[in-house]
Amino acid sequence: MKNITDIRSDFPILDSKVYGKPLVYFDNGATTQKPRCVIDKLTEVLTMYNANIHRGVHSLSDKASEEYEKAREKVRSFINAGKREEVVFTSGTTGSINAVAFSFGERFIKKNDEIIISSLEHHANIVPWQMMCERKGARLRIIPINENGEIIPEEYFKLLSPKTKLVAVTQVSNSLGTVLPVSLIIEAAHALNIPVLIDGAQGVQHGITDVREMDCDFYVFSGHKIYGPAGIGVLYGKEKWLTELPPYQGGGDMVENVTFEKTTYNELPFKFEAGTMNFPAAIGLGTALDYVLTVGRDNIEEREKELLSYATKRLSGIDRLKIFGNSASKISTISFLLKDIHQYDTGMILDKLGIAVRTGTHCAQPVMDRFGIDGTVRASMCFYNTKEEIDLLGTGIEKVISMFS
Amino acid sequence: MTVNQVQDSIVDEFSSFDDWIDKYNLLIDMGKDLPAIDPRFKIKDFLIEGCQSKVWLHPGFMEGKIYFTADSDAIITKGIVGLLIRVLSGRTPDEIISAELYFIDKIGLRQNLSPTRSNGLLSMVRQMKLYAMAYKATGQRPPVNGKNE
Numbered sequence A: 001m002k003n004i005t006d007i008r009s010d011f012p013i014l015d016s017k018v019y020g021k022p023l024v025y026f027d028n029g030a031t032t033q034k035p036r037c038v039i040d041k042l043t044e045v046l047t048m049y050n051a052n053i054h055r056g057v058h059s060l061s062d063k064a065s066e067e068y069e070k071a072r073e074k075v076r077s078f079i080n081a082g083k084r085e086e087v088v089f090t091s092g093t094t095g096s097i098n099a100v101a102f103s104f105g106e107r108f109i110k111k112n113d114e115i116i117i118s119s120l121e122h123h124a125n126i127v128p129w130q131m132m133c134e135r136k137g138a139r140l141r142i143i144p145i146n147e148n149g150e151i152i153p154e155e156y157f158k159l160l161s162p163k164t165k166l167v168a169v170t171q172v173s174n175s176l177g178t179v180l181p182v183s184l185i186i187e188a189a190h191a192l193n194i195p196v197l198i199d200g201a202q203g204v205q206h207g208i209t210d211v212r213e214m215d216c217d218f219y220v221f222s223g224h225k226i227y228g229p230a231g232i233g234v235l236y237g238k239e240k241w242l243t244e245l246p247p248y249q250g251g252g253d254m255v256e257n258v259t260f261e262k263t264t265y266n267e268l269p270f271k272f273e274a275g276t277m278n279f280p281a282a283i284g285l286g287t288a289l290d291y292v293l294t295v296g297r298d299n300i301e302e303r304e305k306e307l308l309s310y311a312t313k314r315l316s317g318i319d320r321l322k323i324f325g326n327s328a329s330k331i332s333t334i335s336f337l338l339k340d341i342h343q344y345d346t347g348m349i350l351d352k353l354g355i356a357v358r359t360g361t362h363c364a365q366p367v368m369d370r371f372g373i374d375g376t377v378r379a380s381m382c383f384y385n386t387k388e389e390i391d392l393l394g395t396g397i398e399k400v401i402s403m404f405s
Numbered sequence B: 001m002t003v004n005q006v007q008d009s010i011v012d013e014f015s016s017f018d019d020w021i022d023k024y025n026l027l028i029d030m031g032k033d034l035p036a037i038d039p040r041f042k043i044k045d046f047l048i049e050g051c052q053s054k055v056w057l058h059p060g061f062m063e064g065k066i067y068f069t070a071d072s073d074a075i076i077t078k079g080i081v082g083l084l085i086r087v088l089s090g091r092t093p094d095e096i097i098s099a100e101l102y103f104i105d106k107i108g109l110r111q112n113l114s115p116t117r118s119n120g121l122l123s124m125v126r127q128m129k130l131y132a133m134a135y136k137a138t139g140q141r142p143p144v145n146g147k148n149e
Helices: A004-009 A036-048 A059-079 A093-108 A127-136 A153-159 A182-190 A239-244 A279-295 A297-316 A343-352 A365-371 A387-404 B003-015 B020-033 B075-088 B093-098 B115-138
Strands: A087-090 A114-118 A139-143 A164-170 A196-199 A218-222 A233-237 A255-258 A263-265 A321-324 A333-338 A358-360 A376-380 B055-062 B065-072
Touching: A036 A059, A036 A279, A059 A087, A059 A233, A059 A279, A087 A093, A093 A127, A093 A164, A093 A196, A093 A218, A093 A233, A114 A127, A114 A153, A127 A139, A139 A153, A153 A182, A164 A182, A182 A196, A233 A239, A279 A297, A297 A321, A297 A333, A297 A387, A333 A387, A343 A358, A343 A376, A343 A387, A343 B020, A343 B075, A387 B020, B003 B020, B003 B075, B020 B075, B055 B075, B055 B115, B065 B075, B065 B115, B075 B115, B093 B115
Parallel strands: A114 A139, A114 A164, A164 A196, A196 A218
Antiparallel strands: A087 A233, A218 A233, A255 A263, A321 A333, A333 A376, A358 A376, B055 B065
16 A cells, blocks of 8 residues: 555645644545646646537547546446446536436325435435425435434334335435444335435545445435545436436437427436536546545555544543544544534634634534534544644644633 | 724734734633623524624614624634624714724734634624614614514
């Protein structure tokens, strides 16, 4: 495996300073930094073959289209989808979930049907379903969580019924870092022939995701959280579902034949890619996935596990610090609060010390409600972070405590 | 002191510190020293939207002047609203409406607060000016949610 110095030198931004202090970037759950190869790839696209894809007869357009389709193949292989037709590019996780919520809703949802989600969802995996339920007169059911921030499987089993038409859960909680037992969730739903969507926004970058082994019906994630550019995301769907679902947006490239009387749609995956896609970002995502494979997903998983255990130990040793989300199965994210110190105050001072964390509800208000708090401080680490940075966070937190006491 | 004299003295106080941590320590002290708001006013009606932390701001009206009290669940925010109160409280509606708050930029508050946070600060200023405008227009305290307290 590449050593940490080499890895860090792949990410130009990690060298920067904030208020004259070396940047400690612990907001990877919000977005990850980009390796040089991704930045270079974007420059390459824009300087060498910027042209609209799937349209021109000229060579630039051909080259851009070819690179775009290569990126699709990289995504397919990365998540081990069966066919490239099952990989749709979108604007991001939010775009992917909205697409499924709309198309699936139009095709399959009737009054009094039910959709199951969990209490750990990001707003992106709550609101689109609420909108769909409102449109269709359907109902949202919620899997509760326990004190450790884990879903309660027995409660989930109780919610499953003939009324259930879809289960949509996150692979990993963005606010607490809990890894959900997705295989169990999928197996139970499939026993009743209910399809399952997995929100992989916080999962795909932390280890090996194999959609065929997982057997999920839909899998969605964002490019910018896996070291790729923003504005690109992926919607994987089993071919049988994507074939049955109507398109959610109409426009160019998604059509086969257009007359004012009747339009027929293009084949998969283009049926779901209306208009000019963010092809530079898609191509950049392909490069980001190559990079992740070069570092090695098992290496990433192992390094992040080490960081989590080191950080948990370091932070737990701080008096007045309480960690939210204590599942044995977590990614390298720690959500915490300091007794009698508002998360905003903590975040402001850490920022001044050069440490970037996220404060607030993390777009997961129901999780905060469950714990009776109105936000946390979240340090989300990834493989390019170091134990020295965790020590800086530790002393930073101690400084915060001394300032507010 | 005029609005600008108060602003200038705040700028002076902050300019004696080079390090932002020290400036924050000053804000924290100001937050801790902020006179308490009447608990009756810590209700949704006096909550300011657009802040990352909760801010309650209450206008009191006496002899043509507006007296603000405030609270926040975050100390730094309390310090910031405390600065605004120092500059704008106990003034006539006209003074509040026409006040140009240059101290925010001069002490580096705006640059040092991200847009969402800065919006919180601007929301506080906007709310103070709105109260002043309403008071000026009606000559009495503005109704809260359609009713007078």
